[in-house]
Amino acid sequence: MAASTTFEPVLERIAEEVERTPGRGRPAGYIPALAARDPRSFGMAVAEPDGSVYGVGDWRRPFSVQSITKVFTLALDLAREGDALWEHVGREPSGNPFNSLVQLEYEDGIPRNPFINAGALVVTDRLHTRTGDAAGELLAFLRAESGNPGLGFDVEVAASEEAHGNRNAALAHFMASYGNIDNPVPVLLDQYFRQCSVAASCADLALATGFLARHGIRADGTRLLSRSQAKQVNAVMLTCGTYDAAGEFAYRVGLPGKSGVGGGIIAVVPGRCTLCVWGPGLDERGNSVAGVAALERFTTLTGLSVF
Ligand code: DON
Numbered sequence: 001m002a003a004s005t006t007f008e009p010v011l012e013r014i015a016e017e018v019e020r021t022p023g024r025g026r027p028a029g030y031i032p033a034l035a036a037r038d039p040r041s042f043g044m045a046v047a048e049p050d051g052s053v054y055g056v057g058d059w060r061r062p063f064s065v066q067s068i069t070k071v072f073t074l075a076l077d078l079a080r081e082g083d084a085l086w087e088h089v090g091r092e093p094s095g096n097p098f099n100s101l102v103q104l105e106y107e108d109g110i111p112r113n114p115f116i117n118a119g120a121l122v123v124t125d126r127l128h129t130r131t132g133d134a135a136g137e138l139l140a141f142l143r144a145e146s147g148n149p150g151l152g153f154d155v156e157v158a159a160s161e162e163a164h165g166n167r168n169a170a171l172a173h174f175m176a177s178y179g180n181i182d183n184p185v186p187v188l189l190d191q192y193f194r195q196c197s198v199a200a201s202c203a204d205l206a207l208a209t210g211f212l213a214r215h216g217i218r219a220d221g222t223r224l225l226s227r228s229q230a231k232q233v234n235a236v237m238l239t240c241g242t243y244d245a246a247g248e249f250a251y252r253v254g255l256p257g258k259s260g261v262g263g264g265i266i267a268v269v270p271g272r273c274t275l276c277v278w279g280p281g282l283d284e285r286g287n288s289v290a291g292v293a294a295l296e297r298f299t300t301l302t303g304l305s306v307f
Contacts, residue, residue, distance in 0.1 A: 007046045007054055007273070007302075014297045015056040018042050018279070018290050025281030025289035028261040033160035034064055037263065039281030042290050045202035046298075047274050049214045051147075053203050062199040063278050064157050066260030067098065069195045070120040071241075072138055072208070075233055077127040079224050085126060088180055089119045091236050098243045098286055099167050101174065109178025113240040115258065118171045122180060124192050129182045135194040145211065145219050146204035158197035165189060196260075205266050205276040212237075212256070212268045234268055238306070242292075245285040253295045254305030265291040269304045 024039040045055035077085055094103060094112040103112055111118035128134035135153070143151050161168075172185045172192075181188060200208070211218050212234055216225035225233065237256035242249040242265075249257055255275075257267040263280035265288055275298065279290030299305040 010298065010301050011044055011046065011054065011056040013301065014044060014294050015042065017297060018057075018294055021290065021293065023289065024279060025283050027263065027280045028282060028286070030164060031157065031161050031261065032164065033154075033157045034262060034280070037063075037280035039279070041263075041278070041280055042294075043202045043278045044294055045206040045276050047203075047206035047210055049210060049271070049273070051207065051210070051219060053207055055202055055206075058278065059202040061278075062201050062204075063264055063280065064154060064196075064260070064262030065198045065200050065205065065264060066196045066262040067115065067117075067120070068205060068258050068260040068262075068264050068266055069138060069198055070115050070123070071212075071233065071237060071258045071266065072141055073120065073123050073127055073134065073195065074114045074236070075211070075225055075229075076137055076141060077123050077130070078229055078233070080130050081126065085123070088126065089114050089122045091232075091240070093239050093246050095244055099171070101167075101171060104171070104174055109175045109180045111175070113236060115236065115240045116243065117168055118175060121168065121172050121188060121192055122175065124195060125181050125183050125188050128188065128191050134191045138195055139198060142198065142200060142204065142208050145208035146200065147207065147219070148200070148204050151198065151200050151204060153194045154197045154199045157199075158193045161193045161196060162189065165193065168192065202264070202276040202278050205264060206274050209266045209268060209274040209276065213270055213272060213274045215270065231270075234270060237268065242287050243285055245283070245287055249287070249292060252292060254299050254307045255295065256306070257295065259287040259291070261286050263288040263291065265295060267295050270306065272304060
């Protein structure tokens with residue numbers, strides 16, 4: 001891939017600043033397979049709509065994609081079923097942690113948005129019904145968009161999540177009691193844990209997110225989403241992509257973004273570029289400390305933001 005001379009100096013400056021930052025948070029402890037990651041690791045990549053990509057630090061090193069996959073399953077399902085999806089999942093910020101149960105009972109088993117765990121389970125369930133293999137569909141999409149056929153599931157991470165998956169199982173069973181889950185819960189959980197376990201690098205994910213900067217157009221020039229749907233996915237990322245920290249993220253970074261407890265965050269500058277940062281140390285809301293700081297510096301230094 002061609003290197004971008006536009007972004008190279010900015011990324012190098014950000015990497016130097018991050019290197020000097022002492023506090024980096026802690027890796028996710030509730031998934032034991034993720035707990036051993038070094039919080040001082042850092043990588044950042046930026047991809048342009050023509051597929052050129054440039055990065056710094058550990059930008060080619062695979063990490064656990066986790067909740068970032070929720071953007072891709074949302075896009076894949078929306079492309080198939082369109083607005084009917086929104087009868088089963090909302091698009092309002094929850095103001096609660098990503099794995100919270102509390103709103104589900106008041107709101108009749110309809111999760112607030114597709115990025116909290118409950119909403120992502122609904123999306124994966126619907127994608128699985130439509131494709132027969134939601135996780136496989138996701139993986140094929142990520143391989144195609146990143147141009148990296150080596151992407152795969154991390155079976156150790158998936159098994160670790162399954163072994164500690166009572167919270168997700170509770171969410172899925174509870175929504176099933178309202179008729180908002182089609183597949184047997186164990187089938188859905190297996191799909192969801194494999195989905196979350198995908199391992200990919202900053203370079204892979206910056207490229208795979210490109211369709212959101214290209215207003216719905218995939219890397220091969222075909223259309224996945226309408227222009228309007230791409231706008232909608234970006235809007236839901238802005239308002240819900242970092243859970244109960246979405247307001248703070250929008251304030252600091254000013255871009256649609258989606259985090260994962262593996263320490264990655266993707267972000268989109270529509271029409272201009274996509275970004276992926278990785279630093280496994282998290283804040284108390286599950287967002288990468290170095291990642292948010294790096295994105296904040298990127299938008300400040302370049303002046304690129306949606307505002
Ligand atoms: O279901 C879970 O709890 C994890 N597989 C994903 C959570 C996650 O990445 C939340 N992100 N910040």
